[in-house]
Each structure stands twice: as C-alpha cells, then as structure tokens.
Amino acid sequence: MTTQTPLLEMKDVKISFTSSTGVVEAVRGIDMTIYPGQSVAIVGESGSGKSTAAMSILGLLPGTGKVTGGQILFNGEDITGLNDKEMQKYRGSEIGLVPQDPMSNLNPVWRVGTQVAESLRANNVVKGSAVGDRVAELLEEAGLPDAQRRARQYPHEYSGGMRQRALIAIGLAARPKLLIADEPTSALDVTVQKRILDHLEGLTEELGTAVLFITHDLGLAAERAEHLVVMHRGRIVESGPSLQILRDPQHPYTRRLVKAAPSLASARIQSALAAGVESTELVAHGREGKQEEVIRVENLTKIFGENKAVDDVSFTVRKGTTLALVGESGSGKSTVANMVLNLLDPTSGKVFYKGTDLSTLSNKELFDMRRKMQVVFQNPYGSLDPMFSIYRCIEEPLALHGVGSRKEREARVAELLDMVAMPRSAMRRFPNELSGGQRQRIAIARALALRPEVLVLDEAVSALDVLVQNQIIRLLAELQEELDLSYLFITHDLAVVRQTADDIVVMKQGAIVEQGTSDEVFADPKEEYTRDLINSVPGLNIELGTGENLGLVE
C-alpha cells in the first residue's frame, strides 16, 4: 500500500475561549492526520475538547472560540483562521457536517426537502429544475423510503432516526471529501443507531469520503474507525490504530477508559466466560442461590387512550439481586417502573411487594410503603431541586415521613454522604455546584435515606461520562452487597446490563420479548429481537481478549 498525501492535517492546534472570567484553553496543541477515504474517531469525555477540535476545521467554533495557534491544512491548503466568506468555499462541498442532535439541528419551519436543496444550491451542484429530483435521490440514498413525499414534510413529522438520516443526506449532498460526524447517533435507539451507521459506512466507502467521528463511545470508535485519537482535557493522550489501542492501551488515561467502557467490558466478559476464566468485571455474579421474591409484577397492563403502552407484563425480582428491564424507546419500560413505584395506576394487573398486593393498600399504607421502595432518575441535572441545599435534598424524605429529631436527621444525612463517598462538607452546597456524577450520588443518598429494600434505577447512569458511570456502577454494587438491596434497573444500554444484572427482561413496544438470567440471555438469545439488540451494541462483538493484560481477570 502506497502512502498518500493527507487530506487533513492539524499541526499543534490550540483553541481558546474568552469569557468574563478570563481565557480558557479548550484545546492545547493537538496533531492529527486524516487520509482520503479513511475513517478516524476522536474519543473523549465531556470537556475533552473533541467537539471543539472538530468544529474548528469548519471554522464553526461557538461564541468566542478562536484558533490561537497551530495550523489546519486541508488538501495542502492552509484553512486556519479563514473568515466566513473564504470558508464558504470549503463548507458543504469539500468538508461536510453531520451534527449531533437531529431535532435542534433542523430548522422547524422549513420542509426537509427545502433544507436538503439548500445544500445543493449553495454549492452549485445541480441546475434549478433538477434540484427536486436530486433531493429525493439523496434522501433515498440516506435510507429514507418514499422520498418524494418525505421531502415535503417538516422535521417534527419525522422520527429521530429519520431526522438523522436527513442530516446525513444534507451532509453528503455536495459530495464532500471529508465528513465530520459529531456524535451522529447518540440520541438514537441502539438498533436504529446500528442501521444508520452501517448505512453511512456503506455510503462513504462507495463515495470515497473520509469520515471523522466524534464520540464518547469507545465501542463505536473501535467498530467504525481504523484510526483512533483519545483526547483528555484538550490534549491527545494516545492515538493510533484503533484495535491495537483498545486491546492494549498504553497511556494511563486510555487504560482507565478501556477498563471502564461497558461495551468493551462486556466483550471481555464474554471472552472470559468462553475461555472459562473468572472475570472481575462481572459485577453481578454468584447469586443463583438467592431465590426469595421481593417484587412481583403480574399481567401488568397500561393503556393511554388508544395507545397500549404496557401489555401483559409479568416478572419477579429476587431479593438481593438486580433485574434489568431492557428496551428501546417506546418499549414501555419506564411506564412499568412508574407503576411499580405507584406513581401511575395500572389499567389492569397487579404489583406485589413481598406478597402484598399494592392496590389493596390504603393511602396511609401506601405512604408507608414508599419507605421500602425508592427511585433514582436518569437526569442528574433535573432530579435535584436547584433551590434546595444538598442537606435539604437528602433530608426531605426524612422530614416527610417524620423520622427522627433534627439532630438525628443531621447525623443520618452525614452518614448517607459517607455511604456514597461524598465529603460531609457537601451538605451546605447546592446542586448547581456539583457535577453530574456527584449529583447522582446525592440522588442515591436521598433514595437510601429511609432504608428502602428496593431501588428502582431509571436510566440512572445513562447520562454520565464513561469513567463516572463506572464509579457509580461500582458504588451501587457495593451498596447492594452491604445493605442487601434489590435493584430494578431500567435501561436501554445492554452493555451496562451485562456487567450488572443477574436477570434480564427484554421489552419491545409494551410486551416482554424474552427473559432469563443474564448469562442465559447473552449466551443464547432465543428471540430475533434480542439477538438484534445484542448485535447492535457498538463494540460488543469485537475481539478484545479477556482483559488479562489489564489486570481484570482472576
């Protein structure tokens, strides 16, 4: 294979933002090369500077962002710090963008077809009359059937996956040589994600487009990119062939990431199991002996108007174990959780707590029941009242249920903060001062205040960065052992499930598709949908070894 001239070169690029408090360096000197037709991924957590670096290529830095050092060369031409007018030549026709959030990236008042046509016209791709047909062709190419009709619709009439395809059509409309894909599928269901990424891969291979993926998902990066760049706090810590890095990371930060990423952990767990080796990454193991029932759900159904959100669902949660309720959007899993928590009344069916039918309880008894079952929600930025100090947040359940005197409650709050590994001084702080992971710890502390036996974790770790997510998962596992808690884990992330769940229930459009122990379902998925779901997790199927070299195996 001959060496070619690089398509994109970034040499010691530095980017800063100016705010009222001073200058912040978001990117501190990075070097990167992309060759024609190649796929490269930049991986990092939030704040790593990956999106900033990518946007600087197009000259689309937000707000006060500026490239303050280094060079960006495209096809040998220096495009660093070109003004808007000069950049227009490159945008769309040479370098394309597929942005992250499909809803906010499409103008709600224009038809989708019009927005695709804009790209064609701005880059003089086709003559006036041919535009309409070309738009339909492009939409179809991106995977949207019935393209002529779809082109005349508005973005809010599309589903999330369809909007992303529309954005892909727009990005590739003028056949750029380089396509920048900024977290192109993170807002989508995992099966949709796989289909779209496969499609994108096919398209770009056919067209010879180079793709630069920005992602936080290591598995995705491994699957879709040959070259990997790992960023942390504005610098590149490691870069090279993606598989090599993921099998054998050298830099301490990369090692942390690789060890913590759930999809990679799951891949390693599978390998270890198959090799008959004991993997320490399996958080939930050895609990086949626990058979006592704590929550039982029988024929639970919920109908909203004409929509059957939950259809005859039954399962049992064993005491001291974790049951994962897995499904994509519209599967009804959250609705089931709300009914278990008695935040929603079922249309039919029953929920039993230790044999007691919840629907037979009086209001007072239900109020007392709340002490046994608590919940931790997904959005750390929404589940704590910004007006409440951390102390008040955790104290609220104690106050509501009249537990203990003022002094006793203070002591309990301090105890809870210890339990979730937060400093006691955090009591005086407010939610807006804490990070996402820290807020989730507070949410967990609040949920544990009344000494519940069951915790419902509604996508509780889905919104967190990989390393933080890993910390919280380990914390939850410790607490489960210590306090003999039972978890009902609602999630769409199968990779996390592999590590943490004893039992799995797979839901689709309100009904149960498959259920069994975690080992059973992963080793031998019986239903096609389950197989689909497992195969769609990016990185789950990559051969990464058992994790021996990372010290993860006994």
Added chain:
Amino acid sequence: MPDINRNVANPAGEDDILAESKLQLRPGQDHYIAETDETGLGAVDAVADESAPSSMWGEAWRNLRRRPLFWVSALLILVAVLMSLFPQLFTSIDPRACTLSNSLADPQPGHPFGFDRQGCDIYARTIYGARASVAVGILTTALVVLIGTAIGALAGFFGGILDTLLSRLTDIFFAIPLVLAAIVVMQMFKDYRTILTVVLVLGLFGWTNIARITRGAVMSVKNEEYVTAARALGASRMKILSSHIMPNAAAPIIVYATVALGTFIVAEATLSFLGIGLPPTIVSWGGDISAAQASLRTKPMVLFYPAMALALTVLSFIMLGDVVRDALDPKARKR
C-alpha cells in the same frame, strides 16, 4: 490471540481492519502515547472544596453586584423611597403653601425649581410627589402579584377544568383595555378618590400578565424531574406546590413585577392626566404634569421637573428588572 468460539456474527469490516494494522502505518498515524505528566490526570470527579457554597440566588446576587447598572438603579430607588417616606429630609418647605402672587415665578434662592401656576414651590412638590407615585407603584404591584400568582399557580398546577376556567377568566379581563376600565371605575368612585382606590382599580385590571407568566412558569416546573422525585418520596400535592414549584417559578415573576411596578406608576400619571386619577389635594407628579400643560409654552420647566422625577423613578425600576433578569438567566449561570 486465543481463537474464541462466538455465537454472534463477526461484523464485516473487522478482518480488513486487522489486516491493515499489520501493514506499515502511515505518516502522522503511528501509535503515539503522551507523557503522563503532560496531561495532568486527576482523580475522577473530585468535589471542589475551596469555594463557599452558593445557591442560585447567591450566584445571581454575585452576578448582580458586578453590574454598575444595578447600583445606579438601586440608588435611584433608594432615593425615591426615602423621598416618599421622609420628605422632610429633603426640604422644609410646605408643598401646599402656595401664594398666587408667586405664580410661575422664576427660580430664586431657596426655591431652585421656581413656582408653578398656583404659586407652589415646584421643588417641594417634586419631593412630596414621590409618596403618591411610589405608594401606588408598590401597593399595586403587591396586589397584582397576590391575585395574579394565585390564579396562575392554581391554573398551571391543577390543570384541567380549573385551568380552563381561570384561563378564560384571564382572557376576559385581558380583553378590556386597562385605561378604559380604569376611567369607568374611577368615575364610579368620583367622590372617593384616594391612593387606595387608584391602587384597587389598577390592581383589579392589571393582574392578567402576571397570571399568564405564573401559569407558564408553574407548568414548566411541574414537569421537572425533581417534582416527580418528590412525589416518589411521598410528598403531598400542596407540599410540592409550596416547597418545590413556587420557589422555582419565582424568578420570571420577580423580573416582571419589577418592571410592572414602573408601568403602574406611569399608569397613575396617565389617570391623573385624564383628570380621573388622584385628587388635587394629594401631591402627585401625575397631577402636577397635568396641571403644567397649560403653561407649557411659556414655562416648560414647570412640566419638566415632575416629569423628570417620574421618568427617573420609573426608569430605575425598569432597569432593575432588566438587570435582575440578566442575572437570573439560566444560560448565564454555570452548568
């Protein structure tokens, strides 16, 4: 690499990627590893313990403190309030001591603003006039906030029929022009015109905006996850409304109320101009401006002073509202 039996199919590109990695790596893409000390690895997710705790209000206050416009408006408001509470601090002249022989006389020592048509000292009247305007402003705003937040909160929180009823009620009051209704009612109270009647009139027809804003704020807060969390803890609806929803909905209400205060002062002046505001026995800027119409061509300064005082007071409240809104802007807050 051990050969593993797999139950799931290999994705297509994997073999190619494996093959490629065995080839020579291209320039700029060899396996690069950064120096550890270069990249400053910290503990994951440490809590910053050095700074003092700060709530949303605390942050807003710090933001506010730094804005010169805040201090300017706060100062003006302070002066206006002082003038209305303790006019004696500013002048010893009786605003009602008027001698016709001084009618429209020019400024003299001890009488910096001159005299109006009735022969009253303009400076004294400007000082004493603050009371009426500030009182009307504050009392009306209090009344309007009381009525409007109650209606808006109930409509927004409970929804359903209550919302429909209250929203239609709001629409009905909205449909009637404020000045018109004020004229009609003031005419009714022809013989009982006091500050309180003016406050009542303006308040009775001026609550609709606050009601709408409150309703909107409550409806958006109602859907926040911390409200669901409170329900899951077992909190009753009233508890949720009072401890979670209202404090979080307060911000837009406060901003609007501050600006509204200013507009109510202007409204009172407008009523006086139309002859149906405060009676001439009460010293008010609106009344003085109205009376100064007749002398506009000859002595425009008679109009100028009360008008200036009014405008500055109103301006200070509106500026304060603007500045507070910017300080409370969630996009400007960290995180």
Added chain:
Amino acid sequence: MLRYIGRRLLQMIPVFFGATLLIYALVFLMPGDPVQALGGDRGLSEAARARIEAEYNLDKPFIVQYLLYLKGILTLDFGTTFSGQPVADVMARAFPVTIKLAVMALVFEAFFGIIFGVIAGVRRGGIFDSTVLVMSLIVIAVPSFVIGFVLQFLVGVKWGILPVTVGSRETFTALLMPAVVLGAVSFAYVLRLTRQSVSENLRADYVRTARAKGLSGGQVMSRHVLRNSLIPVATFLGADLGALMGGAIVTEGIFAINGVGGTIYQAIIKGEPTTVVSFTTVLVIVYIVANLVVDLIYAVLDPRIRYA
C-alpha cells in the same frame, strides 16, 4: 389546522360574553341618573319618569337589560344616545380615524422596531445595542402624554414641521405625530423582543448547520435567523392592534382627534352608558378578531402549531 382555529374560536365565545358582561356591569354601576339627564333641567313628574324608563328599558332587571343589549348587538343595533342619536352613527364617525391612527402606529412600530431590533440583536453588546436599549427604556419610562406634549411643542409649535392638532383635518401628515406617540411604547417592546429573539436564534443549532452547508452570511440571516425570529414579533404586533385602539384615549386627547378614545371619555363623564358599552363591545370584538388572526398567522409561520 381547521381544528386548531375552531378550538380557538370556541374559547373566544365565553370571553366575548364575559367581557361584555363585565363592562356592562361596571357601566351599570356608574353614578348619575340618566333619566334626570334626559329630562333636562326641569323636574320630572312620576309619569314622565316612568315613560322614559320604559322607553330605554331602564325599568327592567339588569340581566334582562344585558340580554336585550346583546340581542341588539347581534342585529347591529347599538342603541341610541340620550340625545336621540343612533350610537351606530357616532361610531361611524369616530372609528375610521382611530383605525387609521392605530394602523399608522402599527406600521411605525413594526418597521422601526424590527429594523433596530435586528441590528441590535446581531451586534449584541455593541454601541448601537446599548444606545438602543437605553432609548427603549426611556420611552417606556416616560409617560406617553409627556412624550406627546414635548413632541407637540417641539415639532408642532416651535419648529412648525407638522400640524399641532388634528381636529377635523384627518390627513396623513396631521396623524403622523400622533401615530408616533401612540406607537412609542409598543415600538420599544417590539425592539426588545426582536433583539432578544434574533440574538437567541443566532446561537441556534440549525443556524450552525446552515452555515456548515456553505450558505452565505446573508442567506443564513434571511432564511434562518430572521424567518424564525420574527414569529413571536408577528404575534405581538397582531395582538397590539386592539390594544392600540383601546389605548388611544390619551393621544387623541392631546392632539384633539375625534376618535374612539375621545368619544368614550366624553360618554363616561357625561354618564352615557349605552355609548360606552357599545364602543367597548366593538373594541372587545376587535381584540378577539385580532387574536384569532394572530393565531392564524402563528400557524402559518410555525408548522408545528398546525397539528396541535
């Protein structure tokens, strides 16, 4: 779309009844003895009083009077004043000039408010922005009649550019100053709203996507930023028409315009309930119609609403 408009229409019906009832009740409570006024300065005999009362339905209970009045409205019979003039005639004379005035004010506030607002929004934090912001605050803070006086004095009397008062010469030039005074406060609101809207939309994600396509700055501005920013402004302007007409009292007073405001004011002072109620009812109808038109405009501009 039709369902949306239909629903809004349905909501406006109770508003119509409620508002007219409220005004009717308020006016009904107005002091003054209309019968006495009709009878003139001489005393009235019992028989004469009874006759007048029967003629004007003043002897019937309040609710009946209200319903009779409503029936009249629906048949376009607005009753008569106590001097025998059909209120409809009074309206025909007063409304046209106020409508002209309100429309001119609307055009003024829309044109200048939007242009200044866009420039301020684009160059947020610049000199133009700061100047314009301060200016808008002053306009809101200074009562409109003061602005009216000052302008009248300077432009009319001192410099003699425009006519000082309007009276019966309801020409475009004569109405120019009053229109500016009437529209001044709304101009400030339009400016601030446009500025806020533009500044927010400039930072929107879809604007970044538009730029990434290679669109020129001007195209991004017109097709994306302005198009979206003007939606809330358009709805404000639509609703403002009714407010302008109802709030013209002060301006009409200063510039001696024989419009709706002046007529209502006289009618209130003189104790002519029929006139007051009729005029107000028409204003309420204008308000309701304007709101419906605004809803229509909103649905046209924002496709998401059409399916709500």
